Amino acid sequence: MRVGVIGGGQLARMMVPAAIELGIEIAVLGESQDSSARIAVTAIGDHRDPEVVLAFARDVDVITFDHEHVPQPVLRALVDAGVAVRPGPEALLHAQDKLVLRERLQQLGVPQPEWARVADADELAAFLERVGGRAVVKTPRGGYDGHGVRVVSSAREADDWLADGPLLAEELVAFRRELAQLVARRPSGDVAVWPLVETVQGGGVCREVFAPAPRATARTERVSREIAHSLAQALGVTGVLAVELFETADDRVLVNELAMRPHNSGHWTIDGAVTSQFEQHLRAVLDLPLGSTDAIAPWSAMVNVLGGPADGDLDRPMPLLMADQPAAKVHLYGKAPRPGRKIGHVTATGADLDEAVFQARAAAAFFA
Numbered sequence: 375m376r377v378g379v380i381g382g383g384q385l386a387r388m389m390v391p392a393a394i395e396l397g398i399e400i401a402v403l404g405e406s407q408d409s410s411a412r413i414a415v416t417a418i419g420d421h422r423d424p425e426v427v428l429a430f431a432r433d434v435d436v437i438t439f440d441h442e443h444v445p446q447p448v449l450r451a452l453v454d455a456g457v458a459v460r461p462g463p464e465a466l467l468h469a470q471d472k473l474v475l476r477e478r479l480q481q482l483g484v485p486q487p488e489w490a491r492v493a494d495a496d497e498l499a500a501f502l503e504r505v506g507g508r509a510v511v512k513t514p515r516g517g518y519d520g521h522g523v524r525v526v527s528s529a530r531e532a533d534d535w536l537a538d539g540p541l542l543a544e545e546l547v548a549f550r551r552e553l554a555q556l557v558a559r560r561p562s563g564d565v566a567v568w569p570l571v572e573t574v575q576g577g578g579v580c581r582e583v584f585a586p587a588p589r590a591t592a593r594t595e596r597v598s599r600e601i602a603h604s605l606a607q608a609l610g611v612t613g614v615l616a617v618e619l620f621e622t623a624d625d626r627v628l629v630n631e632l633a634m635r636p637h638n639s640g641h642w643t644i645d646g647a648v649t650s651q652f653e654q655h656l657r658a659v660l661d662l663p664l665g666s667t668d669a670i671a672p673w674s675a676m677v678n679v680l681g682g683p684a685d686g687d688l689d690r691p692m693p694l695l696m697a698d699q700p701a702a703k704v705h706l707y708g709k710a711p712r713p714g715r716k717i718g719h720v721t722a723t724g725a726d727l728d729e730a731v732f733q734a735r736a737a738a739a740f741f742a
Contacts, residue, residue, distance in 0.1 A: 375660055376401060378431055380421050381440025382409025384707035384716070385636045385652075388644070390414050392653035398660070402440075403430045410707045411440070424451045431457045438613060438659045439635050442469045443516070460561070460612035460659040461634045468609055469634045472542045473514045479629055482608055484601060486629045487620070488545040494536060498543055499529035505545040511535065512542040523578060547628060549620035553587055553594075554639035555602040558614050558654040558664055565606055566654065566664040568647060570598045573618070573639050579714070580638045582734075583676040585646060585669065588727060597627055605632070614655045616640060638678070638716075643667075645703045645721040646674030671723035675730040677738040679718040682711025691740035702737035717741070 375398050379386045382404025390413060393400040403426070404415035416433075419426035421444050428451060431437050436458040449463035468475045476489045488505060492498040502509055511532045513522035525546060526532055535541055552575060556568045569586035587594075602617045609615075616637030618630040640651035649657075649665030657664055682688060688706060695704065699722075706718035718741070722733035 375399065376434045377656060377659060378403065378434030378437045379411070379414075379440055380427065380430070380437060380444055382406070382411040382415055383440045384410045384709070386411035386414065386440040387707060388636065388641075388705070389652045389656060392650060392656055396653065396656060398656055400656075401430070401434055403427065410709055412708065422448065424448050427452065428455055428457075431455070436460055436659050438655070439466075442466055442634060446470070462610065462612065465610045465612070466634055469632050471514050472512055472631070473540070475632060476542060478609070482604070484605065484629055485626060487547050490543045491540050492532075492536070492543045493540040495529040495533060498526075498532055498536070498541070501543045502527070502529060508546045510544045510546055512544065513538075514540070514542055521578070547620045548623065549628075550623050551621050552630070553590070553598060553619040553621050553627065554583070554637070555598040555617045555619060556614060556637065556640045556643075556651060557599075557602040557606050557617070558651070558658045558667075559606040559611050560658045560664060561612050561661045563607070564664055565603050566649075566667050567599050567603060568640065568643060568651070568667040569669055570595050571639055571642070577714070579678070579680065579716070581678055581680070582731075583639050583642055583674075584727065584731070585642045585674040585676075591625065594621065594625065594627060601627065601629065605629075613658045614640065614651050638719075641705070641719050642674040642676040642721055644705065646671055646723050672725050673727040673730045674721060674723045675727065675734040676719055676721045677731075677734040678716055679706070679720065679738050679741045680716060681713050682715070682717045682741050684711075686711050688717070688741065695737050695740040698740070699733050699737040702733050704737060711741075 379402045386402050387410045401416040402411045402414040403417045417430045479486045490501045508527045511524045552573045559565045571585040572587040574582040616633040620628045636651045643650040648668050703721045709717045720734045720737040722730040724730045
């Protein structure tokens with residue numbers, strides 16, 4: 375079995391150990407030879423070029439993704455050529471276009487923030503008046519880690535983005551915290567669900583993840599599972615689906631965004647679950663039986679390593695880190711340090727959440 379991954383980022387990199395353990399061959403179409411997943415890069419090229427992508431797909435059994443930015447015409451060309459694309463174009467469209475996602479969630483009756491498609495300043499002004507004077511404005515396509523997202527209190531604050539086309543406007547949700555629910559689905563329809571987790575954001579970037587979500591009620595866990603399960607089925611997702619959620623003060627959960635691939639909120643599963651999201655994604659896209667999603671410890675804490683040391687030397691902190699926090703598991707992405715860049719993560723597990731959080735934070739701090 376040979377899986378082709380489009381995109382050479384850290385998600386493709388973290389699929390490699392799981393593929394080796396399962397005896398699966400993995401090939402990566404990378405952006406450059408020094409991509410994060412360079413150990414598995416077999417081709418270099420532009421994921422927007424149909425000829426490049428079709429040539430890459432000739433030697434694999436199934437195509438999957440490190441990111442959701444492959445254009446729909448390229449995805450359609452793969453399908454027309456008889457390539458197994460998982461997730462497929464119809465599903466991926468909901469992760470590529472936020473307006474399409476909001477419309478579909480509305481059709482399905484899934485709880486979400488109040489929203490509107492706004493094509494000009496007048497429509498944005500009307501929406502602002504309806505939601506109390508402040509709103510979140512998003513570019514429908516291409517945003518990630520805070521990019522393409524802006525909080526506005528005046529319609530004129532989005533003039534530059536409106537010049538390029540309609541935007542998504544959402545109410546500014548007064549949420550208590552952010553949660554994430556990961557599921558995996560195989561083509562035959564089987565679905566596996568991991569424990570609900572809490573995510574801590576800063577500057578539009580995920581900083582920490584706690585699994586399971588502390589203090590989550592049985593109702594919140596049930597509703598989150600039901601939402602993710604129903605979306606995986608209704609959208610025809612194959613592979614891992616991450617559903618990012620807002621938990622409100624009145625104990626509601628609202629869908630924020632979706633990702634149809636392994637996700638930052640699921641990195642804890644490498645060390646904290648029976649089956650990691652990366653192994654599960656490979657199982658799912660190959661239509662193999664799904665693995666157990668049970669946690670192997672009462673608590674897991676994942677802390678992202680952002681930026682890195684000013685001198686760029688990631689080797690220097692490792693001996694001190696290992697001696698100071700021998701229980702912490704460090705995952706580096708083979709990326710050069712840069713302010714704000716995700717260059718790795720640290721996970722700690724155990725019987726006490728506070729201790730796990732302390733260990734993960736202390737280990738990550740060695741890279742500051």
